[in-house]
Amino acid sequence: MLNISNNKVSEYIDLKKFESGKEIFTKEYHKRFKIFLLVFSIALIIILFLPWTQNITSNGNVTTIKPNQRPQTIQSQIPGRIEEWFVQEGNIVKKGDTILRISEVKSDYFDKKLAERTDNQITAKSSSVAAYKSKVGALKNQISALKQERVLKLKQAKNKLIQTRLKVKTDSIDLVAAKIKADIAKTQFNRAVLLQQEGLKAVKDVEEKRAKLQEAEAKLISQENKFLSANNDVVISELSISTLNATYADKLAKAQSNLYTAQSSGYDTEVEVSKLETNLANYQKRNSLLFITAPQDGLINKTIKSGVGETFKEGEHLVNIMPTNYELAVEMYVRPIDLPLLHLDEKVRVQFDGWPAIVFSGWPNVSYGTYGAKVIAIENYSSKNGMYRVLLAPDKNEVMWPKDIRVGSGAKTIALLDDVPIWFEMWRQLNSFPPNFYQPNQGKNKKYQNKE
Incomplete structure (x- = not known):
């Protein structure tokens, strides 16, 4: 055996x-x-020898096409203290609905009449601006009046100067005449003295001639005095013109200085008014921020800050909200070696978690539970996991995605590439070769356009 x-x-x-x-x-x-x-x-x-569709499989998550349709958190722009809640988790809110009310925690804003008091300050400062404008107008009128008065005064002084100069000419002529008369009187006196010595004239005639000579000399001296006085009046008139110019220049400079001071004060007050108006707008805006409202229609997922009386800083997350209206998408991650094989509008099959499927990655026609999708965006830089993110949108030419899918749930994706025999695919897998470089026939250069 x-x-x-x-x-x-x-x-x-x-x-x-x-x-x-x-x-x-x-x-x-x-x-x-x-x-x-x-x-x-x-x-x-x-x-x-049966045909096999080369593919790129990957795991992904359900997300939305538009960034504003994804889950978001609501923050407060100012620090505060929670006073009252108006919603609870699971509530559906509309855009602008109040979620919670907060109160101030900074002592600078404790005054409830802060905006009203600031408005009163603006009113007072605005009145001050109006007063400065009135003062500027009055000073401008004063300067105009001073300029007009200076013109008239200078005209009067110049006329007086002309008069004094004419008087100097007249006095100079009279002085010449007085000199001539004095010379004649002296000549007559000398002749009378000679004739009296010769006995031809009486002493009385000589005395008369002497008296006339003295009278002529006195008139000459008086006329010289008048002439000098007229010259002095000319100098005084010229000095008066210079004095008028200096006086009115000083007055105008002082008035213009007051004008500039009033204008500067008015501008400073306008700046203060502008600052107060800015503060008032900030206070009013800050008061409106005491009520946290919903930025869009959505569902309250989770209240991150809870209770009443809890304080928080600006920018802290308070509530998590999921928008009501959204368009689903799937984000998948592919290896860098497979990235050149993907193109826009390329067909992809998606299997969602919770929807069991019998999947044959190389035979999509005999797979069940998968749904059609197409590539709408491909990142140009790798993510933290070293892979590239690709965004998929539903293929409108195929079966619609299930309505009960939730954002954040898992998904498995299969990007369909070139058709090859099974033996070739097995040989490729054993040798770790990349799939055939694939170019889609249609829409490889089209950009995804969202039609709202």
Whole structure:
């Protein structure tokens, strides 16, 4: 039985005569197995030549196409203290609905009448601006009056100067006449003295001539005095013109200085008014920020800050909200070696978590539970995981995605590439070659356009 010896029992005894020998040696057990192996080999060879769609499989998450449709948190622009909640988790809110009311925690804004008091300050400062404008107008009128008065005064002084100069001319003529008369009187006096010495004239005539001479000399001296006085009046008139110019220049400079001071004060007050108006607008805006409202229609997912009386800083997350209206998409991550094989508008199959599927990645036509999608965006830089993010949108030409899918749920994606035989794909996988470089026939350069 164990074939230890070279002597075989079957040479001496016919084992087929026995019942057990008939059951064992008269039946062909390997015939069916050989037929099975033959059929299986033929089927395997046929399968190896069947078409296989090369693909890129990846895991992803359900998201939305537009950034404003994704889950978001609501923050406060100012620090505060929670005073009252108007919603609870699970509530649906409309855009502008009040979510919670907060109060100030900074002492600079504790005054409830801060905006009203600031408005009163603006009113007072505005009145001051009006007063400065009136003062500027009055100073301008004063300067105009001073300029007009200076013109008239200078005209009067110049006329007086002309008069004095004419008087100097007149006095100079009179002085010449007085000199001539004095010379004549002296000549007559000398002649009378000679004639009196010769006995031709009486002493009385000489005395008369002496008196006339003295009178002529006195008139000459008086006329010289008048002439000098007239010259002095000319100098005084010229000095008066210079004095008028200096006086009115000083008055105008002082008035213009007051004008500039009033204008500067008015501008400073206008700046203060502008600052107060800015503060008032900030206070009013800050008061409106005491009520946190919904930025868009959505569902309150979670209240991050809870309770009443809890304080928070500006920018802290308070509430998580999910928009009501959104368009689903799937984000998948692919290896850098597979990135050149993906293009815009390329077809992709998606399997969502919670929707069981029998998936044959290479035979999409016999897969169940997968849904059509197409590539709408491809990132140009890698994510933190070292892979590239690709965004998929529903393919409108195929079955619509399930309505019960939630943003954030998992998904498996299969990007369909080139059709090759199965033996080629097995050979490629064993050698770790990349898939064939694939260019879609249609829409490879189209950009995704969102039609609202």
